Amino acid sequence: MVERARGGDIVAFESLIRAHETKLHAFALNLSGGRRDLAQDLLQEALLQAYRGIASFRGESSFSSWLWRILRNTLLRYRERKGMAIETSWEKSSAVGDTRTPSAEESLILDDRLRHLRTLISLLSLDDQEVLTLIDLQELPFEEAARLIGIPVDRLKPRIFRARQRLAELVMKHKDLFL
Amino acid sequence: MTNENCERVKGLLGDLLSRDLTSDERRMIEEHAASCAACATSYRALLAARSLLREHRPVDDAPPEELRAALHRRLVEERSVPEEERASFLGWPVRTLLGAVACLFLFLLGYWTVTSFPRQTEDAPVAISRSVVNAKEPLTIRLTYTAERPITEVFVKIRLDEDIVFHTEDLSFRELREYEWKGDLKAGRNEIPFVVEMRRAGTRTIHTTAEFEGYRHRHDVELHADGETMTVTYLAYGRVPL
Structure with a gap:
């Protein structure tokens, strides 16, 4: 499967990342302060980087570690660009309406x-x-x-x-x- | 309450997320908190945070389907020809056939969208997408051609392997093995669906080529029917000069 993905086979690449995407998404979500839009942008960017660089994956680490490092570096670059501060929201959620249980x-x-x-x-x-x-x-x-x-x-x-x-x-x- | 007690308690509170405090340490915090509102609120907040860390409910962190779709589009684009040459085949079709197909949309279960801008060489196809559909139902294939500018004189050819037929009541189409279309594509998305059915189990291919601006773009749709299900794989080849 890795060999096929190295050859540019998109289906093979998508199959490879399928087993890891939930953990990667959760990681991105947590590290972006729970902002789903940002987490998804970062994950998409990281997976695109992984696709571009899969020829460099030699199997010396596990595929999950390799993907995770790419996501981590993507996040790091984002934070450097943004001067570290990921936007945060401090306000408490609005009051719960009477109709809620x-x-x-x-x-x-x-x-x-x-x-x-x-x-x-x-x-x-x-x-x-x-x-x-x-x-x-x-x-x-x-x-x-x-x-x-x-x-x-x-x-x-x-x-x-x-x-x-x-x-x-x-x-x-x-x-x-x-x- | 003394400042010294506050400092000792704060030190213990700082460890509250990191380790289980001893019973003596917990008692010291609680006795102090009874008379120190600031430490009491810190203690309650930390207990809440610890509970979240240790017992938080599983949340659905699976990436949404839109993310998968967006990534897929970008991966396909990644394999595309350079930006200035981008013009993709995704569609073909035949006005006369469209009328027949449109009627048959009501019957389809298989539905598939393809987009492509392959860069591979002709002898090295790349799988762009793969879906599993009900083999008993007609399959609608949406060939979508996204052009960044209008493209004139596009020549599209579609050829069906044996055992694949157009799904239409018009017998003249059912007998077609090849269809050729010439026309123009507008800027933006050009989407043309057609419906086929496979007559028996096995692996068959729908071959398509689109020729424009000096190049031929080849795309194949491989159908593998096995009992109840059919695997549909969209393969893209690199463009070659005409």
């Missing part, structure tokens, strides 16, 4: 909080973001997250510890968003 209200509040959490994560360094996103939001096993990032598992554990501490500082600073 309590469960819907509860669901909205949870969605809101998750969105705020993603926004706060997007304000951290990219190193912090990627470990928090992969391990805490996407719930990847440590081994898989370490493989994607390209570091040993024993180096990943202190990194996630520090990233969570920095996230905690941000949560305390913006605690009103979670109350």
Whole structure:
């Protein structure tokens, strides 16, 4: 399949990325502060880059790691262009109408909080973001997250510890968003 | 409440997302929070954030179908001829056939859209898209030609393999094996559907060529019928000089 994709076969390439696209999209979504339009633009750009560069994929890393690095670099370039600040939205969602059921209200509040959490994560360094996103939001096993990032598992554990501490500082600073 | 207590508690709160606090540490926070509103709200906020991190509901993060479609279009364009030469074949057809086909739209289940601007050489086709459809139903193929400017004198030829027929009640079309069309394409999207059916299982091909501005563009539609399903693969070849 990789060989066919290297030859420019679009169907083969699309088949290859199919197994990874949900995780990649989730990663882009989390690292863009939950902004779906931005996440989709970044993912599309990254996959286009992957298609252009698939001839350079030698199989030394897994295909998923290779794709993930391309997405990460795409995001990095975006942040450099934008001077780091991904636009964020701080306002709380509008009040829930009377017609909504309590469960819907509860669901909205949870969605809101998750969105705020993603926004706060997007304000951290990219190193912090990627470990928090992969391990805490996407719930990847440590081994898989370490493989994607390209570091040993024993180096990943202190990194996630520090990233969570920095996230905690941000949560305390913006605690009103979670109350 | 003292500043010193606040600092100690804040240190513990900073670890709340990173590790499970001991029972003594939790008790210290809660006792302090009972008399310190600032630390109490921080504690509640962090508990909420921790809950989101540890127990957040799975969200549907699958990319939407529109993203797949947009990526597909860009991949196809990536394989296209240079911008200034872009002019694609996607369509052909025949006014007289269109009338018959339009009536048959009501019956179709298979539906397929193709767009192409291939750069491959003639002997190395590239699969642009692949779909699986119901083999028992007529298949509508939409050949779409997107031109950045009007193109005159376009010559399109379509040839059906054995066992593929146009789906029409007009017997004169049912007997057609080849059809040729000459005409102009307008700037923008030129979309022309035609409907075919396959008479028996197996692999057959619909061959199409479009000639304009000194080049021939070849596209094949490969049909592989196997029982209930039919796999439809659109293959694009590189243009070649006439």
